Amino acid sequence: MIPYFACILLVLIGLYAVVTKRNIVRIIIGFSLVEYAINLFFALVGFKREGIPPIITELGQSRSNFVDPLPQALVLTAIVIGLATTALMLALAMRIYEKYRTFDITEIRRLRG
Amino acid sequence: MRGMSPVVQVIARLLAGLLFLFGTYIVMHGHLTPGGGFAGGVLVAAAFILMSLAFGSVEHTERNSYTLSSVVESLGGVLFVCLALAGYVAVAYFFQNAATYGTGTPLKLISGGMILPANIAIGIKVGAGLFAVFLALGASRFVMKD
Amino acid sequence: MDARFVPLFVIIPLASAFLIPLFAKLWQRSADLIANAVGAVLAGLSVYGALSLFTGSQVLVYRLGGWHPSLGITLAYDHLTALVVLAVNIVGLCALLFAVRYLDHYTGRWKFYALFMLILVGLNGVSVTGDMFNLFVFTEIAAVSSYALVAFGTDFDELEAGFKYMVIGEIGGAAILLAIALLYAKASTLNMAVVSQVMAGFGRTPLFWLIVAMFLVGFAIKMAMVPFHAWLPDAHPSAPAPVSALLSGVFIKVLGVYAMSRVMFNVFGLSRANAAGFFNLLIGFGVLSIVAGGLLAYAQKDYKRLLAYSSISQIGYILIGLGIGNYWGIVGALFHILAHALGKGLLFLTAGSVEHATGTRDLDRLSGLEKRMPATAWSYLLGSLSLAGVPPFAGFFSKFFIIVGALSADMYWLAILAALFSTVTLGYLVKVANRAFFARRDREPTAAREAPAVMVVAMLGLLVLTIVLGVGFKPVVDRLVGPAANVLLQGLGYAQGILGM
Amino acid sequence: MGKRFAYFVMGFVVWIVLVYTLQYQEVIVGAGVALLTAAIFGRHLPLKPGKLLSPVRWFWLLVYIPVFVYMCLKANIDVALRVLSPGLLIKPGIVKIRTRLKSDIARVFLANSITLTPGTMTVEIKEDVLYIHWIEVGAGDMTAASKAIIGPFEYFLARIFD
Numbered sequence: 001m002i003p004y005f006a007c008i009l010l011v012l013i014g015l016y017a018v019v020t021k022r023n024i025v026r027i028i029i030g031f032s033l034v035e036y037a038i039n040l041f042f043a044l045v046g047f048k049r050e051g052i053p054p055i056i057t058e059l060g061q062s063r064s065n066f067v068d069p070l071p072q073a074l075v076l077t078a079i080v081i082g083l084a085t086t087a088l089m090l091a092l093a094m095r096i097y098e099k100y101r102t103f104d105i106t107e108i109r110r111l112r113g
Numbered sequence: 114m115r116g117m118s119p120v121v122q123v124i125a126r127l128l129a130g131l132l133f134l135f136g137t138y139i140v141m142h143g144h145l146t147p148g149g150g151f152a153g154g155v156l157v158a159a160a161f162i163l164m165s166l167a168f169g170s171v172e173h174t175e176r177n178s179y180t181l182s183s184v185v186e187s188l189g190g191v192l193f194v195c196l197a198l199a200g201y202v203a204v205a206y207f208f209q210n211a212a213t214y215g216t217g218t219p220l221k222l223i224s225g226g227m228i229l230p231a232n233i234a235i236g237i238k239v240g241a242g243l244f245a246v247f248l249a250l251g252a253s254r255f256v257m258k259d
Numbered sequence: 260m261d262a263r264f265v266p267l268f269v270i271i272p273l274a275s276a277f278l279i280p281l282f283a284k285l286w287q288r289s290a291d292l293i294a295n296a297v298g299a300v301l302a303g304l305s306v307y308g309a310l311s312l313f314t315g316s317q318v319l320v321y322r323l324g325g326w327h328p329s330l331g332i333t334l335a336y337d338h339l340t341a342l343v344v345l346a347v348n349i350v351g352l353c354a355l356l357f358a359v360r361y362l363d364h365y366t367g368r369w370k371f372y373a374l375f376m377l378i379l380v381g382l383n384g385v386s387v388t389g390d391m392f393n394l395f396v397f398t399e400i401a402a403v404s405s406y407a408l409v410a411f412g413t414d415f416d417e418l419e420a421g422f423k424y425m426v427i428g429e430i431g432g433a434a435i436l437l438a439i440a441l442l443y444a445k446a447s448t449l450n451m452a453v454v455s456q457v458m459a460g461f462g463r464t465p466l467f468w469l470i471v472a473m474f475l476v477g478f479a480i481k482m483a484m485v486p487f488h489a490w491l492p493d494a495h496p497s498a499p500a501p502v503s504a505l506l507s508g509v510f511i512k513v514l515g516v517y518a519m520s521r522v523m524f525n526v527f528g529l530s531r532a533n534a535a536g537f538f539n540l541l542i543g544f545g546v547l548s549i550v551a552g553g554l555l556a557y558a559q560k561d562y563k564r565l566l567a568y569s570s571i572s573q574i575g576y577i578l579i580g581l582g583i584g585n586y587w588g589i590v591g592a593l594f595h596i597l598a599h600a601l602g603k604g605l606l607f608l609t610a611g612s613v614e615h616a617t618g619t620r621d622l623d624r625l626s627g628l629e630k631r632m633p634a635t636a637w638s639y640l641l642g643s644l645s646l647a648g649v650p651p652f653a654g655f656f657s658k659f660f661i662i663v664g665a666l667s668a669d670m671y672w673l674a675i676l677a678a679l680f681s682t683v684t685l686g687y688l689v690k691v692a693n694r695a696f697f698a699r700r701d702r703e704p705t706a707a708r709e710a711p712a713v714m715v716v717a718m719l720g721l722l723v724l725t726i727v728l729g730v731g732f733k734p735v736v737d738r739l740v741g742p743a744a745n746v747l748l749q750g751l752g753y754a755q756g757i758l759g760m
Numbered sequence: 761m762g763k764r765f766a767y768f769v770m771g772f773v774v775w776i777v778l779v780y781t782l783q784y785q786e787v788i789v790g791a792g793v794a795l796l797t798a799a800i801f802g803r804h805l806p807l808k809p810g811k812l813l814s815p816v817r818w819f820w821l822l823v824y825i826p827v828f829v830y831m832c833l834k835a836n837i838d839v840a841l842r843v844l845s846p847g848l849l850i851k852p853g854i855v856k857i858r859t860r861l862k863s864d865i866a867r868v869f870l871a872n873s874i875t876l877t878p879g880t881m882t883v884e885i886k887e888d889v890l891y892i893h894w895i896e897v898g899a900g901d902m903t904a905a906s907k908a909i910i911g912p913f914e915y916f917l918a919r920i921f922d
Binding site for chain 2: 767770771774775778779781783785786789793794796797798800801802804805806864865867868871872882884885
Binding site: 180183184187188190191194197198200201204205206207208209210 | 266
């Protein structure tokens with residue numbers, strides 16, 4: 001049970017960073033932390049005690065107690081999506097820096113209401 | 114971007130090709146061993162990123178590489194959609210494995226029907242796409258201006 | 260319609276998203292052609308699909324790769340899907356048509372179209388998919404493209420709004436992913452039909468409610484219901500007008516309302532009878548959205564920002580319709596999805612037209628545009644009458660159905676509130692008409708010319724559809740919206756249609 | 761052209777080692793991949809391909825390995841003694857050393873060998889000058905310093921690469 005709670009704790013740490021930090025880059029890092037924590041959680045879902053990798057290495061081999069391969073495939077997809085979002089966030093951060101000459105979100109406040 | 118010291122440059126020249134080869138190996142054996150199009154594509158992109166980090170580049174070549182890699186990325190995407198469509202046209206199901214109806218032979222490179230070509234398409238797309246992302250982030254001043 | 264047509268809703272825009280950059284390298288304007296052709300094909304396909312469901316009532320099920328539902332990904336096309344897909348692609352087509360001239364201000368035309376196509380991929384994908392993880396993936400495809408499009412202008416406001424939208428939106432995406440992980444841990448499958456069967460045997464434990472809550476938070480952020488709405492008033496005005504039309508018109512409804520109702524009703528089998536608390540919560544959020552969105556909209560001075568707040572308020576109507584949870588309430592909510600998609604799409608296009616002509620969207624600096632831009636002005640007026648719920652238009656019937664639903668569920672105060680706030684809607688929408696288009700006041704009319712023909716055609720198309728939907732509401736309700744409401748009301752019965760039992 | 765061919769052979773060998781089989785499919789695909797690799801990266805090979813064919817150079821490479829291991833062990837013990845001794849037996853500093861190696865790759869191998877040896881670390885290479893961070897800078901005599909650090913390495917590397 002402990003690893004699951006550790007994941008949730010990691011999510012909370014990331015959320016804390018997203019909510020309280022003023023530097024855009026730190027917000028992005030906090031956000032990545034949330035993402036990794038959830039991916040870790042998802043990967044843990046497929047965990048099996050004394051499981052073996054779901055790979056057939058020899059002809060005609062049949063073994064039981066494979067770990068569930070699906071969560072890993074899903075996590076891989078989620079990682080790819082996370083890569084795309086992180087890249088886009090960084091690109092946005094760079095453009096923001098070029099425009100505003102700062103990474104501090106308290107100084108980037110033109111939109112209100 | 115500025116280049117790096119001769120130590121990095123020489124080692125990059127030695128290793129980049131091998132990195133590319135290893136990435137291709139991962140892509141090609143996606144249906145036999147762990148890995149596949151995405152993991153291999155990342156390695157392929159790493160080979161190019163290594164070279165351009167070590168040697169640096171001027172805006173002109175960056176722009177050319179960006180154009181080339183975005184075109185190659187689109188081609189990879191089109192190839193992947195075409196492969197998926199092949200199943201649709203041939204046997205009524207999108208992503209149906211159109212080439213073979215068997216389950217593939219373990220440890221045989223050319224088996225498993227369309228999984229290998231699909232992995233290659235993904236490898237091309239990811240490799241070119243990541244390199245384009247790298248260039249866009251490293252040199253966004255001109256890339257975004259278009 | 261043959262089930263083979265179902266994946267085309269995803270394949271066609273996906274393929275064109277890759278083809279547009281290639282062809283645009285050869286010839287710049289080919290991006291316009293391809294995108295509009297694809298938009299037309301998709302709209303035609305969705306109309307054809309909806310019409311074919313008019314006659315038959317069976318669910319079209321498509322299995323990707325030919326795999327059985329418990330293993331593979333299933334695509335399902337029922338009345339609810341047909342309704343949402345119709346809204347997406349009609350608004351999408353008009354927005355694409357509008358974009359041809361509107362984009363003259365911008366560089367990087369093909370990037371716009373490629374991203375727009377990816378949004379269509381995401382929205383259509385969310386609508387047709389029958390797999391939980393696929394839902395997440397398509398949600399993210401649509402969301403990521405929309406972040407990029409919101410920041411497309413790369414000016415101060417756009418970048419800030421884009422970043423804010425992105426951070427909040429991705430928190431929502433993370434919540435959905437976490438919910439899916441928890442769901443997978445419990446059900447060991449992600450096919451919606453199979454999951455719903457597992458869920459039927461799963462008690463209302465704390466874990467169940469945790470999953471529901473995570474989904475609710477995720478979808479609430481995507482649909483911008485009031486405590487989670489902070490991003491919308493910045494993001495929607497900052498996007499280029501065609502994108503605002505798509506975002507406000509269908510994006511928040513597909514990713515938020517449709518996905519939420521599909522998951523809550525059909526996968527978890529929640530209904531007014533077995534989870535009254537959840538539905539009351541929806542009504543509470545809905546009322547909050549209506550009140551807060553409506554009042555804040557009234558205070559705005561920016562044309563598009565006012566419309567964005569109005570979207571929050573209208574989402575509230577859809578939410579209370581769903582929250583009432585009886586037949587007429589849901590019919591009203593679904594009809595409002597259609598009516599609001601067309602109406603709000605139209606209003607954002609008029610905003611784009613005004614901005615294109617005058618270069619500003621500050622209501623204090625606009626005046627008397629009706630003389631110069633009659634088509635835009637009258638499109639705006641009629642569209643806003645529809646949204647506010649004036650009788651012959653589509654918006655009237657959706658609100659009417661919601662009120663009927665509230666009355667038949669003995670929620671008189673809700674009916675009164677819904678009716679009351681439709682006058683507030685009329686109030687703030689007329690404020691724009693008054694300031695920008697019709698009032699002469701003390702100032703000279705702003706110098707401007709009528710929008711180019713293509714843009715006028717796009718606006719008139721949506722206007723005509725709004726009127727047609729209002730006047731001819733009966734067949735639409737009988738054949739499309741009613742059955743769609745029944746899809747939601749049948750709850751777990753959804754699985755039987757998919758699994759072919 | 762020669763570089764490309766050398767790269768092709770190298771890539772092909774690496775491929776065969778990776779797949780560790782001689783099935784004809786793997787061999788054909790490997791040849792294709794090696795060809796592609798050589799086409800893209802072949803011209804970057806930092807060696808004159810003719811040198812790869814010389815058996816003498818390969819022989820010196822074989823000799824170099826035990827020499828390097830010996831030097832490394834010696835330096836390890838030296839640094840370990842400095843660490844363990846009660847007094848502070850270090851006098852760190854950066855020395856500038858001129859090398860007589862000609863080719864880039866030889867200089868890089870020299871720099872890497874120096875870095876891998878405990879107690880010394882290459883900081884920068886500029887043309888034929890190496891800037892080396894050293895744990896105990898000796899007397900101000902340049903030649904003695906260079907002899908102490910790079911002498912043995914240079915002797916073999918010149919025979920391998922130059």
